[in-house]
Amino acid sequence: LCIVEACPSCSVTVLSDQFSPNTTSDVAAGMLIPHTYPGTPIHMQKQWFKETFTYLFAISNSAEASEAGIHLVSGWQIFRSTPKEELPFWSDAVLGFRPMSEAELQKFPQYRFGQAFTTLKCDCPPYLLWLEKRLKAAGVQTYNRKVSDLWELHSEYDIVVNCTGIGAHQLVGDKKLFPVRGQVLKVYAPWVKNFIRDGDGLTYIYPGIHGVTLGGTREKESWSLSPNPDTTKDIFDRCCSLEPSLREAQDIKVKVGLRPSRQSVRLQREVLSQGGVKLPVVHNYGHGAGGFSVHRGTAKEAARLVGECIAALRGSSPGAKL
Numbered sequence: 001l002c003i004v005e006a007c008p009s010c011s012v013t014v015l016s017d018q019f020s021p022n023t024t025s026d027v028a029a030g031m032l033i034p035h036t037y038p039g040t041p042i043h044m045q046k047q048w049f050k051e052t053f054t055y056l057f058a059i060s061n062s063a064e065a066s067e068a069g070i071h072l073v074s075g076w077q078i079f080r081s082t083p084k085e086e087l088p089f090w091s092d093a094v095l096g097f098r099p100m101s102e103a104e105l106q107k108f109p110q111y112r113f114g115q116a117f118t119t120l121k122c123d124c125p126p127y128l129l130w131l132e133k134r135l136k137a138a139g140v141q142t143y144n145r146k147v148s149d150l151w152e153l154h155s156e157y158d159i160v161v162n163c164t165g166i167g168a169h170q171l172v173g174d175k176k177l178f179p180v181r182g183q184v185l186k187v188y189a190p191w192v193k194n195f196i197r198d199g200d201g202l203t204y205i206y207p208g209i210h211g212v213t214l215g216g217t218r219e220k221e222s223w224s225l226s227p228n229p230d231t232t233k234d235i236f237d238r239c240c241s242l243e244p245s246l247r248e249a250q251d252i253k254v255k256v257g258l259r260p261s262r263q264s265v266r267l268q269r270e271v272l273s274q275g276g277v278k279l280p281v282v283h284n285y286g287h288g289a290g291g292f293s294v295h296r297g298t299a300k301e302a303a304r305l306v307g308e309c310i311a312a313l314r315g316s317s318p319g320a321k322l
């Protein structure tokens with residue numbers, strides 16, 4: 001979508017092995033709480049987050065909000081002891097960030113410190129379906145296709161944008177990319193209105209429009225997509241200890257996803273070349289545990305890189321298919 005907006009004269013095609021609801025993004029809670037990429041300057045991560053927040057905040061204030069599955073949600077991030085960094089880099093990008101009051105902390109007797117704030121949440125799959133609908137309305141073609149080598153696209157397309165998430169491990173052989181398996185439960189508990197996140201990042205309760213996401217796990221290098229029943233019980237018990245009313249939750253579904261983790265998002269241009277023929281590629285993958293939080297910011301940067309590729313192609317080959 002960002003490419004279509006930045007370059008309306010381009011013809012854009014989406015090729016994907018799987019579409020919603022069968023992607024990692026469909027498993028995510030979709031909360032806008034950034035995770036830090038150790039290999040990326042903080043000012044850049046903050047910019048990506050702010051751009052994403054601003055974009056989704058506008059949707060949340062529009063008549064599209066419910067169909068797009070975007071809504072504001074308030075709640076608490078709680079800590080058993082005061083964290084080293086009391087003010088995370090994104091504290092002024094969310095709304096109303098403040099330390100929790102003693103009265104609020106009384107709800108969590110095991111916890112000493114907490115942060116209260118309002119952020120945004122993307123309900124998935126509705127948000128992904130809404131994006132797909134907008135793509136189609138903009139004339140973008142979508143095809144179900146697994147790409148086994150980027151070079152196979154060189155005769156059909158001028159520029160390839162690689163947004164394959166954990167699929168990039170195989171597709172481009174990126175050894176710096178690894179899965180962090182996450183198991184979550186999606187439950188019906190409409191009385192839960194506030195989010196609760198343990199600052200250790202393992203246990204969280206995220207109410208959405210259609211259900212509540214209960215998490216979670218972080219299993220480095222595990223490629224298993226099968227739900228583990230012991231883990232399901234453990235997640236449920238951990239969440240109930242923070243919000244005992246969840247014992248009454250119904251319609252419990254278990255989901256597993258592989259976070260495409262990397263020290264930094266791979267957001268860069270590369271030119272593939274064989275026998276004098278060149279194929280410009282823009283990579284945009286490796287968003288790890290925080291892809292929703294920065295998706296619009298990183299997509300805008302990827303679209304800017306596509307613009308650079310177009311300028312380079314126009315300079316070098318007047319017959320390009322643009």
Ligand SMILES: Cc1cc2nc3c(=O)[nH]c(=O)nc-3n(C[C@H](O)[C@H](O)[C@H](O)COP(=O)(O)OP(=O)(O)OC[C@H]3O[C@@H](n4cnc5c(N)ncnc54)[C@H](O)[C@@H]3O)c2cc1C
Pocket residue numbers: 015016017018019023024025026027028029030031032033145146147148163164165166167168171181182183184216256257258259260285286287288289290291292293294
């Ligand atoms: C349990 C869990 C909870 C999460 N919660 C949050 C959260 O609350 N907030 C947040 O910000 N982030 C969260 N995340 C992280 C977020 O889900 C990811 O960062 C994000 O979904 C990655 O998106 P993506 O588009 O790169 O990958 P994907 O959603 O995996 O999409 C990649 C697409 O590429 C396609 N593809 C891959 N390889 C090929 C190929 N060779 N040929 C053709 N197509 C291919 C796939 O089929 C898929 O459609 C969570 C993740 C998990 C697992």
Ligand SMILES: O=C([O-])CC(=O)C(=O)O
Pocket residue numbers: 029031033182197201204215216259288289290
């Ligand atoms: O950590 C969170 O709050 C949710 C999330 O992004 C994940 O599980 O990857």
